[in-house]
Amino acid sequence: MNIDSQHRIDYSQIRANLIILFIVAVSVVIGVALFLNARLDRFIAMNADLGKVINVAGRQRMLSQNISKTGLLIYYSDSLSIDRKKTIDSLSLIFAEAHRSLKGDNFAFHENKEQRTRLDSLFDKLEISFQGLTSTAKSIAHSSPVSKQNAERLLAYESDFLPLMDEITNEYERLSSEVLDEIDSSTTLVNYSIAISVLLSAITVLLVTLNAIKHYSVRLEQTREDLEKSVSQEKLKADKLEFLTRSIKVGIWEKSVSDGAERWSEALYTLLGYKKDEIRPTSETFLSLVHPADVPILMDSTDSSIKTGLPSTIEVRVKMKSGDYKWVEATGNTQRSENGKISLLIAGIVDIHDRKVLEMQLKAFIERAPASIAMFNKELRYIAASQKWVEEYNIQDQVIIGKSHYDIFPEVSDSWKDIHRKCLNGAVEMRDEDPFERADGTIQWLKWEVRPWYIDQDTVGGILMFTEDVTNNRLKKEELQKAKEVAEEASKAKEQFLATMSHEIRTPLNAINGITQILLLENPRFDQKEHLNLLKFSGESLLSLINDILDISKIEAGKLVLDYAPFDFFYLVNAIKSSLVFRAKENLVTVEVDYDKNLPHAFIGDDTRVTQVLYNLAGNAIKFTENGNVTISAKSLSRRDNFCKMRVSITDTGIGMSEEQQKGIFEAFSQAEGGTTRKYGGTGLGLYITRKILEMMGSEIQLQSKPGEGSTFFFDIELEETTLEVELTRKSVQKSKDFNGKDIHLLVAEDNTANQIIMKKFLKYVDVTFDIAANGLEAFDALQKKTYDLVLMDLQMPVMDGFTATIKIRGSADEYFQNIPIVALTADAFSNIREKTFAVGMTDYLSKPFKPADLYAIIEKYAGRVKKEVTVADSSLKSKIYELGEGDKEFVMEFSNNSVQNYIEFVSDLKKSIKERDLDLLHTIAHKIKSLNMLFELETLESKIDELKSHKASFFSETSLVEVIQKEAGAVIEEIKNTILND
Structure with missing residues (x-):
């Protein structure tokens, strides 16, 4: 709404x-005048009625006198020839009607209560005379002769009537005044x-008019000010619009x-390529530039x-000054005046x-594209569609x-309309597979994208x-999924079988190898030692074979996971050399280590x-070398940031291999030739496992070899350096390194x-005390009784x-059970045992x-971490009981x-209440034991009992609280037994 129209509205309102x-x-003046005139008319009417009443009153006086005169005439002239009865009756009738009229007017006119009361009294008296x-x-008119008494009575009544009539007349005259x-005062008012x-x-209208x-x-x-401001703003808008159109x-x-x-506008000239003086700015001019085919549009x-x-809005082609046509978008509109023109x-x-x-x-590309593509405008109207789209959707x-x-x-x-709306707002929607039901009921799987x-x-x-x-792909995928599920089931069955066999083989193998270790530590005879060493070699070979088979199973199942941690590579290489010394001596082989001085010692990786x-590569090198040398070498290749790339190689002077023999050497169960197994032994798994492990580390095993000249196996690997001091934990624990004096149980x-x-032999060998439990339940019960x-x-x-026993132990609320180290003993080397434990x-x-060294390392690592705290066995319990006995030992023992x-x-009874869920029994035994708890100041125990009772009907489910x-x-019982009853 503009300013003029706004003020026109204001003026019209005023x-x-x-x-x-x-x-x-x-209206007020007329109303007041009408009201006052109505009041004046009422008074005038009342005055007129009062005049009439006064006239009636005067006539009554005359009538009363006429009646008296007529009666006296009759009395004095009994022979009077007039019709006495008719004359008297006629006068009486007129007199009575006038009396009724006069009395009625009295009640009609008087509003003043005092006046009315006075007139009523006069009329009451007048009624008697009347x-x-x-x-x-x-009586005189109807009797003959007329008695004197009636004549005198008539005069008496008349003498009474006339004064009263005069008083009434005077009262009406006063009222009339x-x-x-x-009337005079009302007229003035x-x-x-x-x-x-x-x-x-007039004053009100004048004031309001002046204010308006x-x-x-x-x-x-x-x-005026708004108009000037509006004009200024409109001019600014016009300038901005001009600037905007140019911009x-x-x-x-x-x-x-x-x-x-x-x-x-200037921009239109520029758009068409003309200057202002080169073309007339008219609609006819512009129309002449429009392509003839677009003119109708x-x-x-x-x-x-x-x-x-x-x-x-339309899109048309216009001819430029250069003669070329250009596509433009033209948007036209009209502005109308108030009258609609x-x-x-x-x-x-x-x-x-x-x-x-x-x-x-793009439209041409879409129409000729070999895929199903369609292009739409914002109203979802087709702009273009490929031939395949048309064919595919028939x-x-x-x-x-x-x-x-x-x-x-x-x-x-x-749902599809929602997708279209989202994409029109800038979203990109896609599905790799989406079911689409065709008209014939068949399901077609589509891969689609909307952008x-x-x-x-x-x-x-x-x-x-x-x-x-993608229906065919979907069907193939479903078939592959079914095949995968079958393969996974077979893999799980294989894993379960290998895990079971691993446990069943490794458990007795642990006994064989353990007993062999024990017998070798007990200074056997030379011939026994030779047999034990053979037994040890056989056991370790069998264990190595089992480990290789399990590693292959892990690799094929994708469950072999690298565990990265800091380790000392220099120490590791030298430790491997030391562990192979005895085997090397058997083949008259010298093992050497060539460690680059520029290569750091500490790295982060999976040292295992x-x-x-x-170990596999060096062991193979020793196995296939007689009276020669094996060198383990580590050389630095390059360094970047904290990473070091090195080449690790194992070189031997053994039998070597031809190029033909080298083919397939890194495959499972593969060796250079058939006679190798018979002569040197082995399963051909080590190199396959080595290749797979190195691939997981981002490296590749390589081989250089010639028959009779030896072989070099090498790989390049990049590891992250670390400055961490790595403790060498792979030391054998000898008899001299025992745990005597450490009180380990x-x-x-x-x-x-x-x-x-x-286990008994290994632990007794280092003076560690122990208890044996045959199952998890016995272990849990033992932990309740001892530390x-x-x-x-x-x-x-x-x-x-x-597993169950550990869960039960950790489920206890006591801090001791939460923190005591629990180390799993497992013969299952296939499953993800680390994660499970x-x-x-x-x-x-x-x-x-x-x-033994592995066991001792575990003991050294975890022993002494926790001690069981007895929180309720108060050290003053003994003194409290003796204090009660006052020296009476018999009382002390009995109490x-x-x-x-x-x-x-x-x-x-607590166990019974839990088993039977008997809340009443719990309250009874709590009450019975409370006096002893208070006597021994066992506040913790008493508070726990109260807490248990507070759970009411669900107390039996508070297993952790019950255990505490x-x-x-139990600790109180042991304390009393140990400190008093055993004295």
Whole structure:
């Protein structure tokens, strides 16, 4: 709404308000005048009625006198010839009617209560005289002769009637005088009131008019300022619009209908390639530049905007000054005046040539593309579609360009419409596989993608849809999935079989190797030692074979995982050399280490797998070399940041291999030739495992060899350096390194008798005390009774396995059970045993068969970490009991026995209440034991019992809390027994 129209509305409102005020003022004056005139009319009418009443009263006096005279005439002239009866009756009737009229007017006129009361009293008296006068007159008229007594009575009544009638007449005359006074005062009041009302109304109208004039003057001034500001702003907008059209290169054409003036913006001249003086800025000029084929489109668009008043946008080609045609987008609209007539024609022209050419090229590309592609505008109308799209959706017989996708496919679901809306807002949606139900009910699997295409960087012009029939791929994938599931089931069966066989073989093998180790430590005879060494070699060979088979199974199942940690590579290489010395001596082989001085010692990697690789390669080199040399070499190649690339090689002077023999040397169960196995032994697994491990480390095993000249196996590997001081943990623990004096006590959970014997030997050898539990349940019960530094837990045991036992131990709320180290003893080297043991809360694991040094290293690592704290066995318990006994030892012993018995019964009844879920029994035993708890100041135990009771009906499910109460009550029992009853 503009300023003029706003102020026109304000003026109209003020004028309407003044008219309403004038009408109200005139209405008030007229109302006051009518009210006062009505009051005056009432008084005048009352005065007229009073005059009539006074006349009636005067006539009554005359009538009363006539009646008296007539009666006396009759009395004095009995022979009077007049009709006495008729005369008297006629006068009496007139007299009675006048009396009734006079009395009725009395009740009608008087509003003043006092006046009315006085008149009522006079009329009451008059009624007596009236009745006597009329009755006496009638008696005289009807009797003959007339008695003197009636004549005298008639005169008496008349003498009474006339004074009363005079008083009534006087009262009405006085009332008439008052009414006349009221008329005079009312007339004066009417005149004054009308004059004052007219004056007040005139003043009110004048004040309101002056205020409206003042307000309108202020508004006019504000209007002037607003108009000036608006003109300034409109000019600024016009300047900005001109600047904007120049900046964004939008050509503007406008034509005023009133004067026919036309104008082109500077940008329009530039867009067409002309200067201002080179072309006339008219619509006819522009129309002449439009491509002839596009002229009808432009005219139709113009007519549409003129008729509807809505803007219309079209794309047309216009001829440049150069003679070439350019694609432009023209948007036209009309501006109308208040009466609805067109006042201005305007159009904006934008250069879209590059985009249009690209769009046409894209359209041509889409139409000829060998894939199912369709291009749509923002209204989801087809711009282009490939031939394959048309064929695949069986719409060859339809003209789809320009038509809505939803008209072509009315069955399009709401979910697809949502996808289209998202993509028109800039999203990209795709599916690798999506089911699509065809009209015949068959399911077709489609791979599709919907993405927006852009007019410019930020403006979406529409969407592109790509589809591909992947039904066959889907069917193949389902077949592959089924095959995979079958393979996985077979792999799981294989894994389970290998895990079982691993446990079944490694458990007795642990006993064989362990007993061999023990016998070798007991100084056997020379011939026995030779046999034991053979037994040891056989056991280790069998273990190596099992480990190789399991490693291959892990690799094939993808379950071999590298464990990166800091390690000392220099020490590792030298340790391998030391471990192979005896085998090398057997073949008269010298083993040497060539470690580059520029190569750091400490790296981060999987030292176990690096050891396995080097041990395999060095062992093979020794095996195939007689009376020669084997060199383990590590040379630095390059360094970057904290990473060092090195070449590790194992060179021997052995039998060597031809190029033919080298083929397939790194495959499983493969050796150079058939006779190799018979002469040198082995399974041909080591090099295959080595290759696979190095591939996991990002390296590759390589070979250089010639028959009779030896072989060099080498690989390049990059490892991260570390400055961490790496402790050499691979030291053998000798008899001199025992644990005597450290007070270490172990719990060994092992069901295999042979392994129990081996464990006893190994532990006694280093003076470590221990207890044996045959299953997990026994181990759990043993932990309730004694304190241990470490638990060695076998995993597969009867009654309760090691996993379940560990979960049960860790489930206790006591800190001791949470922290005591539990090390798994396992013969299962195939499964992900490390993750499984750690998942249930175990601290570490030791794989069977193990060497004594491995066991001692575990003990040294974890012993002494925790000690069981007895929280309820108060050190002053003994003194409290002796204090009660006051030196009476017999009392002390009897009281202690009773106390022990009470706590034993408490524990027993507590178990019973839990088993039977008997809350009443719990309250009973809690009450019975409370006095002893208070006596011994066992606040912790008492608070735990109260806490258990607070759980009410669900107390039996608080297993951890119950275990704490039982432990603490048991500790009290042991304390009393140990400190008093055993004195």
